Amino acid sequence: MIEQKITDPASIFSREGRSKLFITGSEAVREAIKRANVDMAIAYPITPQSESMHLVGDIYAEGYLKDYFRGENEFAVMSAVAGASMGGVRVFTATGGPGTLRAFEMFSTWAGSRLPIVCAFLTRGVNSPLTIQPDTIEMAYLLDTGMIMLHAENAQDLYDMLLKAFVVAEKTEVHIPVGVFADGFFVTHTRDYVEVAAAEFKLPPYNPYSAPVPVMDMENVPIRQMRDPFVMKSNFVSYATHASWQQEVMAAAERARPYIHRYLDGLLEVETPGADILIVASGTAVSQSREARAMAAAEGTEVGLVKIKCLRPFPAAEIQQITRNCKAVIVPEFNRVGWLCREIKAVVENNGKVIGAPRVFGGMTMPPELILDQIRRCKA
């Protein structure tokens, strides 16, 4: 194993003393995992995620991880990851698009089993029809699995969010999986400057003995306490237990809020909150919105921008407050269903002012002019 010094998470998260690399999003995944003190990673390739887990395999070979292997498919990988986490190790994996759908049952299983797994979802379209191109539709399906969902705008976010995800996920009172999402290709396959902490440092190890559920340690007591046989019974007691259990998983996500505030400086970021026109976006749609906002400013129109970093738990109260006095809310998205628009409409008072456009999908890019068109329509 490579010798690294364990250090306080705050010093790894600090921007001080970082070096600047010109790397792809996939390489940013490698850099984050290098410093995350991950015990084990399990991989199955799918575009556009393949390179990132390949690079994690490379750092396993260099001695940064204790174990790494390729599973037989995504469902097998997510199941093996669950087993590793139940056994008390810090574990990482990544997938995207059809891989996400193939493994889907396991994501709610992770949350229901209170497993602090960190998974990078490097998103792409699914088979509607087949595409390998950028699209965020899989995020719509994952909104209610019980996991915490962070959405990176760029490679810097991806690096930072991955490292912070382990710390948030492993808090005893939280202890549920964190999905870190980044838009495939736009983030994974483009180069950008990413500031990284010194590689001689790594996060403190995971302490499974502070977990809210027993470690599946077959050698030491308290042992052999299976977690879920009650679901097989048909009686009121088992139904009530299952309901209370599900509530507890939702409560765990709620308890993550203060940690997301502490480590990610809030669930969202706002620029010019008092503007009449607000753009609310997540992922790379934020970058495109920033360009459109600058173009609108050049025309003399002030536009606010809300970057949502955390989708679960959802910043409902914050969005309700920020949008209360504006005249229009524009929600640009890289998917056909407009899942973020639905989320925004559910919390904005007088939600007729929420505009679910522009929307592109199937691999299409989102020229900022499309967003600018919406801004002009709001102004007209």
Add this chain to the structure above:
Amino acid sequence: MSTEKYQVLSGPEGYLPPAAALMGIVLPARGEALVEGSPVARAEAMEKAAEKLLSAQNPYFFPGPLILWDWKEGVAEKARAVGEMARAAGAGIIPMPDYRPKYPMINPAVEINPNHPNLTIWHNKIDVCVFVGVHCHYANVALKIIRGGTGCYTIALCAEAGHEDAMITFRDMGLAELKQMTEVLIRKKGELQQ
């Protein structure tokens, strides 16, 4: 929807009571505890918990696997301290040895299970109970079920971050804090006998 602050009170609250965390109850900060959902200093919560235990008709402690098994250094001392606390409170002890549901029927006279804790509480007519050494997830699952179906007042002595679903919850309860709680009980009992 009510805009009143949710309070974590003894039940029975109803068919499916909410998780207190989803009703705006936030876990206590270090050095603090929650009494019925509101943050107070740990010392103040110890006074309140002692009053509840000493005025109860039939108080019980429910020690869980984390202190029933001598699985790491310091656990045996904590277990002894909990035993002393229960004696000081005049409370009985019913263990929660593991978390597997007991079918077809638990023996509620001798054990409690997080999946159907109400059965043990009803059978023994327990009006105040103390959770200690129970893994946090299972404690929270059980505390909601107790609040939903029984009138039992719940107290959690948590070694981690606490439990919003208990009526009184402590956090970071190490050996020293457990002994401090016992001292409060002994002092309060003396005051009541005067």
